[in-house]
Amino acid sequence: MDLLEVFKDSEDLVKYPAGAVILREGDPGNHMYVVMQGELSILIKNKVIATVSTGEIVGEMALINSDIRSATVVADTDCVLADIDQSSFDSLLQYVPDFTIHVMNTLANRLSSAYELID
């Protein structure tokens, strides 16, 4: 699923400069983002556990479990992100089955890297 194509006309684009903290571990969260442009790092306790690039998603976990942010996300370069709030997320899950599969694959890849990290 090409998320860049789906969100190219999004009216909720947000820009962050390199070095900006986008999400903070432990904070409550009800937004996720599609990376329209840029590179980001996912950190736990200041250690990078994954990187996210253009076309990928970040911040989805807090929307799925209605829970706090499990990790911090920092912009490594200047970034443009498409903002997805809880109600848009819920609609996407309901009406775009490919989106659910896409989120699932993202989670599976992150989980796979996380297992490797602690192995």
Added chain:
Amino acid sequence: MTYLDLFDGWVNMEEFAAGSLIYSEKEPADVLYVILSGEVELTFHGIALGKEQTGGLIGEMAMINSATRNCSATALSDVSLARLNREQFRELLDRSSEFSFHAMATLAHRLRAVDRFISTKLE
């Protein structure tokens, strides 16, 4: 949980007695299980990662991108499991948005548990 209705009359069933090992880490993995009754504990290198009960999914990584089991699963009570291969899993994702959501939530839940584990190790 209405998606459990999808497993009415499911042919590929497996039963495990309390205390028995359902699968262990590093074993080849090509099937996923939905718990129809009972409770299962997941462990990673002997450390408890979480429990799943009736309606829960276990072994879900096998369906997506992992050829071996990342954790071990042990039956905490007598359990009854519906076994799904990759094709059956994909079919259910197509058929039921509720099942899809549940599978996605299971991954998020598991990632959270592993993230917590990483967080403790980094402390």
